[in-house]
Amino acid sequence: MSSVADRVLLLGGTTEASEFTRRLRAEQPEVDLVVSFAGRTTERGALPEGVLSRVGGFGGVDGLTEYLRAQGFCAVVDATHPFAARMPFHAGAAALATGTPLLRLIRPPWLPKPEDRWIDVTDMAAAAEAVARCGGRRVFLTIGRQEVGAFASIPSATFVVRAIEPPAIASTMAAEVILARGPFALDDELALLREHRIDLMVSKNSGGEATGAKIEAARQLGLPIVMVARPAAPDGTTVSSVDAALSWLAEVPARTVAR
Numbered sequence: 001m002s003s004v005a006d007r008v009l010l011l012g013g014t015t016e017a018s019e020f021t022r023r024l025r026a027e028q029p030e031v032d033l034v035v036s037f038a039g040r041t042t043e044r045g046a047l048p049e050g051v052l053s054r055v056g057g058f059g060g061v062d063g064l065t066e067y068l069r070a071q072g073f074c075a076v077v078d079a080t081h082p083f084a085a086r087m088p089f090h091a092g093a094a095a096l097a098t099g100t101p102l103l104r105l106i107r108p109p110w111l112p113k114p115e116d117r118w119i120d121v122t123d124m125a126a127a128a129e130a131v132a133r134c135g136g137r138r139v140f141l142t143i144g145r146q147e148v149g150a151f152a153s154i155p156s157a158t159f160v161v162r163a164i165e166p167p168a169i170a171s172t173m174a175a176e177v178i179l180a181r182g183p184f185a186l187d188d189e190l191a192l193l194r195e196h197r198i199d200l201m202v203s204k205n206s207g208g209e210a211t212g213a214k215i216e217a218a219r220q221l222g223l224p225i226v227m228v229a230r231p232a233a234p235d236g237t238t239v240s241s242v243d244a245a246l247s248w249l250a251e252v253p254a255r256t257v258a259r
């Protein structure tokens, strides 16, 4: 029997999850790693050789609990997105039910600098209200594709919507869609904001470098950002770097869960 965790479930779909996968595979190739994807995007980056994957929901807390029991994971690393509102709670409940050590790996949020003009809101409905209230006329929506509908009834604004895959755009909404996947460079973000004459940005406070250039670009151009706060997160052990996650894993004993 190995003395350290040798079978790990990673809840993936983020830059941090990809980095964790690459590092764990390179540094501890003996660990059996299964990466789980929700399946929201049709294209996923290739996994390193030897890493297994699965795609799709588990079927709520009960489904994940059953999966953890059947698969005998030593640990679960939840590296889902900071705006994944449900999966972290499901992981917490299933880990508790099965006695599986659980770690959340979540990148730090962006923090405003004194010169920033952030309008802080708690959710997408409040973001839409803020856009209407501020009178933004050319609005850059960088919120992913799932919640664009919240902005469907603001006739005064024209939207530039950037997403990885096509969002559904209501017929009431004046919008141009840009399909692109980060990372984005500062010069390109500045050019995009200028070219589209953007006067207001809407962003989730996802944090991270891959999409952080838009925040700096808005800062340099003096643009206001309607900044949507992260959803509530469950209690539990949390780290913000892949290094810290690997250190945590190194302390988890093998087979704390009976197969």
Ligand code: NAP
Pocket: 011, 012, 013, 014, 036, 037, 038, 039, 040, 055, 056, 057, 058, 059, 060, 061, 063, 064, 079, 080, 081, 083, 084, 085, 086, 087, 088, 090, 143, 144
């Ligand atoms: P969510 O509300 O937390 O999850 C909804 C449901 O999707 C979960 O209850 C679970 O279904 C399934 N699911 C989520 N992550 C999964 C994973 N890694 N493996 C298997 N099933 C998973 O999250 P969401 O906002 O819909 O996001 C879905 C996925 O996209 C997450 O993995 C997240 O990391 C990624 N993502 C989200 C955002 C965002 O802004 N929300 C941005 C980038 C990437 P069951 O209950 O059936 O198990």
